[in-house]
Every structure is written in structure tokens, then in C-alpha cells.
Amino acid sequence: MRRRILTCISFVLAFLTLGAPAFACGGLLSPNGSVNLVKTTTLAAYHKGVEHYVTSFRFVGGGGAKFGSIVPLPGIPSKVERGGDWTLQRLEREVAPPVRDFFAADGLPAPTALKAEIILKTKIDALDITVLKGGGSEVATWAEANGFELPPDAPEVLDFYADRSPIFMAASFDSDAAKKQNLSEGDGTPIHLTIPTPAPWVPLRILALGKQATELIEADVFLLTDRAPSMLPGPDGFRASDARPIVPGMRLKRSERASDLLMSDLKADKGMGWMPKSMWLSYITIGASAAELRYDLAIDASGADRPSYVAAGLQAALKNIADVAAGGRLAFPMVLSLSLAAAGVAIVGARRYATR
Amino acid sequence: MRRRALVALLALAAVTAGCGGGGGGSERALQVRMRYSKYLPATLTVRAGTTVSFDVANGDPITHEFIIGTAAQQLAHERGDPHDPHTGPGEALIAGGKTTRVRFTFTKPGTLQYACHRPGHFRYGMVGTISVEA
Numbered sequence: 001m002r003r004r005i006l007t008c009i010s011f012v013l014a015f016l017t018l019g020a021p022a023f024a025c026g027g028l029l030s031p032n033g034s035v036n037l038v039k040t041t042t043l044a045a046y047h048k049g050v051e052h053y054v055t056s057f058r059f060v061g062g063g064g065a066k067f068g069s070i071v072p073l074p075g076i077p078s079k080v081e082r083g084g085d086w087t088l089q090r091l092e093r094e095v096a097p098p099v100r101d102f103f104a105a106d107g108l109p110a111p112t113a114l115k116a117e118i119i120l121k122t123k124i125d126a127l128d129i130t131v132l133k134g135g136g137s138e139v140a141t142w143a144e145a146n147g148f149e150l151p152p153d154a155p156e157v158l159d160f161y162a163d164r165s166p167i168f169m170a171a172s173f174d175s176d177a178a179k180k181q182n183l184s185e186g187d188g189t190p191i192h193l194t195i196p197t198p199a200p201w202v203p204l205r206i207l208a209l210g211k212q213a214t215e216l217i218e219a220d221v222f223l224l225t226d227r228a229p230s231m232l233p234g235p236d237g238f239r240a241s242d243a244r245p246i247v248p249g250m251r252l253k254r255s256e257r258a259s260d261l262l263m264s265d266l267k268a269d270k271g272m273g274w275m276p277k278s279m280w281l282s283y284i285t286i287g288a289s290a291a292e293l294r295y296d297l298a299i300d301a302s303g304a305d306r307p308s309y310v311a312a313g314l315q316a317a318l319k320n321i322a323d324v325a326a327g328g329r330l331a332f333p334m335v336l337s338l339s340l341a342a343a344g345v346a347i348v349g350a351r352r353y354a355t356r
Numbered sequence: 357m358r359r360r361a362l363v364a365l366l367a368l369a370a371v372t373a374g375c376g377g378g379g380g381g382s383e384r385a386l387q388v389r390m391r392y393s394k395y396l397p398a399t400l401t402v403r404a405g406t407t408v409s410f411d412v413a414n415g416d417p418i419t420h421e422f423i424i425g426t427a428a429q430q431l432a433h434e435r436g437d438p439h440d441p442h443t444g445p446g447e448a449l450i451a452g453g454k455t456t457r458v459r460f461t462f463t464k465p466g467t468l469q470y471a472c473h474r475p476g477h478f479r480y481g482m483v484g485t486i487s488v489e490a
Contacts, residue, residue, distance in 0.1 A: 140417035141452060152393035152472075152480035155416040210476065 040286075041088050044202045045224035046301050047276060051075075051200040054083045056188040057127055057171050068148055068172035070139065072161035072206055074311070075197035077131060077169075082124045083190025084269030091222045094262050095254055095283045116142040119167070126177035127189045130170045136162040143170065151210030160205060164310055169193070192271045201311040202297040204250075208290035217293050219286035224266075224279040225301035228255060232298040232307035233314070235284050241305055245314070247295070249288025256281055384408045388422065388470070388484070390450070391415040393477055395470065395484040404488050407461040417452040420482070421472040424460050430483070433473045465490040 043054040051074060116134030123129070132139055136158030140150055161168070171191065173183070207217045223229055231238055233245040237252035258281040267275045280301075286293070298311035309315055384406050389396045393416060402408055412422045423433055424446035442449050446460035462468070465488050472482040 137417035137452075144418055144452065149475060150418045152418075152474070152477045152482060155418060156392040212479070 040219035043222045046200045051195040053193040056190040058188045071169045072203045073167040075195045077193040077195045079194040081192050083192035087269045090265050125189045126174050128172050132168045133166050139168050199308050199311045200299045204296045208293045211290035213291035215290045221284040223282040228280045230300040230305040230307050232312045249292045251285050254283035387411045389413045390420050393482050398484045401487045402462050404465045410458040413455040414450040422448045424470050430469050430471045434478050462488045
């Protein structure tokens with residue numbers, strides 16, 4: 001009997017876990033400061049100097065409450081449009097064959113700015129999207145002025161991003177529009193951003209916004225690139241050609257030429273016609289505590305194998321390396337380790353050689 | 357004559373400085389800054405009987421609070437209405453980028469705290485300690 005109960009519980013847990021992973025990207029903000037824990041799925045595809053960033057925002061209910069999220073971007077998007085209907089699902093299915101029903105995320109209001117410059121405003125289904133340009137303080141001021149109470153770590157996290165790229169996207173569900181469109185709690189709206197940029201990166205630290213230090217942040221990140229990408233920091237399982245930080249909270253689970261079937265399925269989705277015939281698929285899982293997740297994922301798909309420390313949010317570590325190395329007090333590898341440890345990056349491996 | 361005036365001025369300055377140091381029944385001015393949802397400094401020491409004028413500068417773009425009270429009072433605030441306007445003695449709500457003056461008289465020795473009870477802020481560590489010495 002006990003075993004049956006356990007089996008039932010396991011089944012229900014498995015169903016909940018596999019059947020309804022939620023998609024979100026960016027720090028979730030709400031008027032009462034509460035933050036929902038949702039799993040995030042993101043596609044960052046890079047081709048011909050353009051990053052295609054696809055994520056999904058989940059409607060978290062009406063009741064007059066506003067929920068929103070802020071996503072830092074590596075550049076000004078040339079296009080913001082509704083994402084395809086199955087791109088994220090298809091990628092999830094590719095790496096976890098049982099068909100997954102997902103979608104999710106968050107939202108934020110899109111009213112007027114105070115000092116941050118509004119670059120673009122658009123509405124996609126019931127989702128209000130605002131692309132802002134400004135420093136961390138300006139974006140935070142804009143968010144507060146628009147009725148959102150930012151979590152206490154927001155000033156530091158927004159500065160962390162604004163120092164590298166002053167472009168942010170705020171997304172929020174319009175409750176009235178959601179009602180009219182019969183959106184139910186959990187329904188998702190995929191968003192596809194086209195961002196010309198010479199140095200693509202995927203924002204990860206923002207996922208920990210508002211979370212307690214020990215809370216586990218989970219996310220699936222898919223990369224599609226012309227060739228096998230070089231990454232910084234390196235996910236566990238990534239074979240780097242130099243001494244770069246490998247972080248245990250990030251695992252490279254797949255690194256392979258995308259199958260013809262996957263490519264044709266993705267290319268058939270709305271807005272995915274830009275895809276070339278063949279691309280390299282990298283599947284990375286994030287499973288790190290909020291305290292550990294203090295970096296982003298920088299990508300170099302040029303073949304030069306030089307992902308940017310700045311794009312990865314590790315410039316402080318790099319500065320420490322330069323300062324200490326200039327003082328000649330420590331040998332370079334030790335300086336690197338100490339600096340990255342100081343930046344909150346756990347190093348599990350250093351010198352690994354590429355086999356790509 | 358001029359020298360006497362100078363001596364008198366220096367004596368007055370010395371007395372004032374002594375008051376600033378937190379003598380009983382005296383006045384004292386202190387500055388507290390908020391940045392990245394932390395207080396700077398995070399610990400203060402005052403003498404019992406001192407009235408302190410706190411100049412509290414919010415260096416963050418988000419709203420913070422500066423609420424003086426015992427640990428038990430802080431817990432009560434934490435459980436109370438997060439949007440209480442906090443207009444009582446030793447309490448202030450400070451918008452992003454603004455500075456507010458808060459006056460408070462420390463009547464008896466003990467340990468007090470200053471804290472922010474905006475949602476999530478206290479748990480994040482936005483709390484400082486005031487040692488009130490006899």
C-alpha cells in the first residue's frame with residue numbers, strides 16, 4: 001500500500017515536473033515584491049551578426065495585480081515580434097523526447113518612462129513590451145514610477161547589466177486584454193527579438209533577481225550557431241582551449257550538429273525563416289543557487305574562440321587579474337583563480353582542451 | 357582682544373564637538389547612506405539621553421525605509437503592512453535618490469536596530485544596529 005502511495009506521489013511529481021515546465025526570462029517584478037519561481041527556457045541563435053532571442057512570458061493571473069519582468073539585452077532590437085508557435089517546445093522535445101507542455105513567464109507594465117529613453121513600444125497579444133535605454137537607476141526609476149516594486153537586489157543587478165549594455169526590455173501582461181483574449185493562468189506568449197550585435201550573450205544573472213541566496217535557479221538555454229560556439233564561463237562538460245572558468249551550476253548536455261528534422265521543424269515556425277540549412281545545437285541547463293548565478297553566458301561563434309569576459313559579466317574578475325598581474329605579486333593562473341573566486345564563480349576545471 | 361575671541365570660539369567648538377560625540381542629554385548629527393539595499397554604516401553607537409539627527413540618504417533608485425526600533429518592534433513591522441507610511445518617531449520612508457532627516461532620542465541603554473521593511477528588504481539584510489551606551 002505504502003509503495004502504491006509512493007508510486008502515485010512519484011507519478012504526480014513527475015507529471016508536474018515534466019508536464020508543465022514554465023518559461024520565463026528576466027527578473028520577475030510584482031507590486032508586492034513577491035517573486036514567482038518558474039523555470040526558464042530561452043533560445044539564443046546567432047547567425048550573420050544577428051542574435052535571435054526567443055523566450056516566452058507566462059500570464060500569471062488577473063485580479064488586477066500587475067506582474068512584469070525586465071530582460072537585459074545585448075543591443076537594440078531591430079525587431080520585436082511574436083515568437084513562433086513551437087520553436088521552444090520543439091527544442092525541449094529535442095532534448096527530452098517525452099512531449100512537454102510548457103510555456104510561461106511574467107510581465108511588467110509598459111507605461112511611460114521617467115528618465116529612461118523609450119526606444120520601442122509594442123503590444124504582442126496581451127503583452128505590453130517596452131524596450132528602454134538607460135542606466136540601472138533610470139530603468140529602476142522607470143519601473144517604480146510605473147507601479148512596480150523592485151526587489152532589494154534590483155539596484156545592483158540592473159547596474160551590473162547597464163555597465164555593459166544600457167538596453168532593457170520590460171514586458172507585462174495587460175490584464176484587460178488578457179481577459180478579452182481568454183488567457184488562462186499559465187498561458188504563454190512567445191517573444192522573438194532580432195538583435196544585431198557583434199558580441200552575443202545570454203542574460204543569466206537576471207534570473208536570480210529577487211531570489212533568496214540559497215534558492216535554486218533552473219533554466220534551459222538552447223544555442224543555435226553556425227559552428228560549435230566557444231562559451232564563457234564554460235559550462236560543466238565544455239572543453240575549453242584555455243584556462244577559463246568552468247562553472248558547476250551550468251551543464252552542457254548536448255553539443256552537436258542540429259538534425260535535419262529539427263532544422264526543418266524550426267524553420268517552418270513563424271519568424272524562423274532566417275535559419276540557414278545547418279546549425280550547431282548546444283543545450284545547456286542551469287541549476288545554480290541565486291548566490292552562485294552571478295554571471296551571464298558569453299558566446300563566440302566566430303571560430304576565434306574568444307568569448308568576451310565583459311559580455312559574460314566577468315569584467316570585475318578581469319580587472320582584478322590585470323591589477324594583480326601588473327603588481328607582479330602572483331603567477332597568472334593563481335591570479336585568475338583568485339579573481340574568479342572573488343567574483344563568485346566556482347571553478348571546477350581550468351585547463352581543458354578543445355576537441356571540437 | 358582678538359586672541360581672546362579666538363580662544364572663546366575654540367572653546368565653544370570644543371564643547372560642540374563634545375556634544376557631537378554623544379554626551380547625555382546632548383544633540384548629535386549622523387549620516388546614514390543606503391546603497392544596493394544596505395545601510396552604510398551598518399553599526400552605530402550613541403549615548404543614552406542623546407537626541408540624534410540622522411541625515412538618511414537613499415543612494416538607490418528604489419524606495420527604502422529607515423525605521424528605528426527594538427528587534428521585537430522590527431519583527432512586528434516586518435509582519436505588518438508593508439506599505440505603512442511610517443510617520444512615527446524614528447521612522448521615515450525615503451524615495452529613491454532623496455535624503456530625509458530623522459530625529460530620535462535614545463532614552464535608555466540597550467540595542468536598537470534601524471531597518472527597511474519594504475517587501476523582501478529586511479530579509480535581504482537591510483538592517484543596522486545601534487548600541488546605546490549608558
